[in-house]
Amino acid sequence: MTAASILAVLLGLSAALVSGLVGSFALMKRMTLAGDVISHLALPGLGLAFLWHFPPLAGAAATLFIGIVLIDQLQRRGGLVPESAIGVVFVAALAVGTLVTPTEDLIDALFGGFGAITTTGFVLGILGCAVVAITIFVLRHKLILGIFSPDLARSLRIKLDRANFLYLCAFGLTVLLGLQFLGALLVGAMIIVPPAVARRLAGTLDRFLILSSLISMAAVGLGFAISARWHLPLGPTIVAVASVLFVMSLIKQTPGLKGHVA
């Protein structure tokens, strides 16, 4: 393995760890699909960056931030209209992104694999992972109470809108961390699939969070190994491994879905 590929694996595993955490809260907040839309908003940014020759992740960061602000505002309103609006944002982002991305870069932008990991990129990536992990750790109690009951959370003077916005920023940063490996189309999968597997296997919050991160790391680790061994594209391989883990989790009955406490 080259030094660059070792850095790539290490960064991939770190990003997987935090995406498991972020995704677990997305699942509990019932916003996995809204989150997926945010991740697709990276595409126009990537496209413009390829077109105008500036760093792809800088372009993605800019459009992701716009996406976060947009989804945050729509979610605050609630109801059916925001759902359709989120749907419109989703297709518009894909369409505009596809139109502006130069054809030769489109596959990389959609499915990942653009550029090798530099030392600077690695250090920034690890820092990004730390920021996401710390944000989720600090916000966890507020998010948990907000998930259970927004009114109860607000009655404790929790500024829920601010906590949710910071969570969305951590979500956007996680998308950015995974973008290079998975591309704009698949990056959402690593935030959605591992928590879905973990939810089927874990009955408590702690186990859910830990399992979600472990499953995410397993999918990334195995994905790297399989794609290197059989020369397969990395992003789709990682998501395929995660999906296989999900199918395997279906064998187990979901814990505690039956009956009440005596």
Add this chain to the structure above:
Amino acid sequence: MAVILELKNVSVTFGHRMVLEDISFAVEEGEDVAIIGPNGSGKTVLLKTILGLIPHEGQVIWRPGATAGYVPQKIEADRSVPLNVRNLLESKAAIIGKGEKEIAEVVGRVGLTELMLTTQVGHLSGGQFQRALIAFALLGDPDVVLFDEPTASMDEPGEEQMYALIDRLQAEMGLTVLVVSHDISFVHRHAAKVLCLNHSGLCFGPPHGVLTPELLSKLFDGTTLYGHTHS
């Protein structure tokens, strides 16, 4: 007794609809106040307004330093979320700066078992869930607790147990209690004062003095009540 909570000319509008109109009343420390009114009369909105959750006109004045706990009427606990009662108590404790000792205290007071603490909230029965919400509200030793129909969807023995629990907690902790209730017999037996609400305040005072048959008929617009009125 000193006043712990006072509302002065409180009004709430949703769009063009006036939900609460010019509500004024004062609650003294340690008092047990019932809030009655037909469905859709603004009872829940009033509690949320008191808690500062809803923008309003007029003033909600708390005694400086007073704290409140809230027991909402209904929370649709999401079965897909692996949160148990202990997670919720721990999160509240972390936010208000309390610890294990205080959690153990409220768990003991309300009578939650270890099994109930570790069961996902979506899998608790109605009565267990209500107790968990009360434990949550009591954590941090509030001065005032607001109950929104604590016996909704309970059978009669469950209702009696719940009211007995509220009475006991009030006596033990010296709580001031505001209870939204449909049950007029409960109001007569337990409440020191009653607020009759149908968007505006139709009465406020001791139940025996203010709950006349004429007023109840006006309040509920002639509909039949459960419970019974005292002569």
